[in-house]
Amino acid sequence: MPKITSRAKRLRIYIGESDQYKRKSLYQAIVEKAKELDMAGATVFRGVMGYGANSRIHTANIVALSSDLPILVEIVDSEEYIAKILPFLDAVVQEGMVTIDDIEVIKYGSKPPKR
Numbered sequence: 418m419p420k421i422t423s424r425a426k427r428l429r430i431y432i433g434e435s436d437q438y439k440r441k442s443l444y445q446a447i448v449e450k451a452k453e454l455d456m457a458g459a460t461v462f463r464g465v466m467g468y469g470a471n472s473r474i475h476t477a478n479i480v481a482l483s484s485d486l487p488i489l490v491e492i493v494d495s496e497e498y499i500a501k502i503l504p505f506l507d508a509v510v511q512e513g514m515v516t517i518d519d520i521e522v523i524k525y526g527s528k529p530p531k532r
Contacts, residue, residue: 421524426499430490430506432513434463443509444488447502451492454501462489469514493522 436443444461451459464487492499499517506515 419526421526423522423524425493425520425522426496427518427520428492428494428499428502429516429518430492430510430513431469431515432488432490432510433469433485434488435485436488436511436513438509444490446509447490447506450505451502454498456492456498456502457494459490459492462491463487464489469512493520 430444430447432443434442434444438446448459448461467487469487492502503515
């Protein structure tokens with residue numbers, strides 16, 4: 418089984434679960450835009466607890482059940498593809514944080530990557 422390594426960028430978008438764009442979840446809109454731009458993939462993580470700029474704690478604790486849990490959308494792709502989605506994020510992320518960092522990707526598999 419070949420091991421393939423490469424350099425890439427990791428884009429992370431920190432938003433709230435209740436954030437909306439055109440009457441749908443913002444995280445859903447971001448993933449759909451990534452798919453439309455033919456990006457390598459996107460994953461949405463739902464946090465159990467967190468706080469942001471407003472310092473209000475959001476938690477999945479049954480006593481203080483929040484309807485606005487933290488959401489992290491993560492996309493790993495080339496610098497070129499990450500750059501394609503940034504204008505969309507500038508337009509749709511009203512409150513949140515976007516980070517980009519350099520990463521090393523290690524893929525394991527029997528088939529070469531599609532790109």
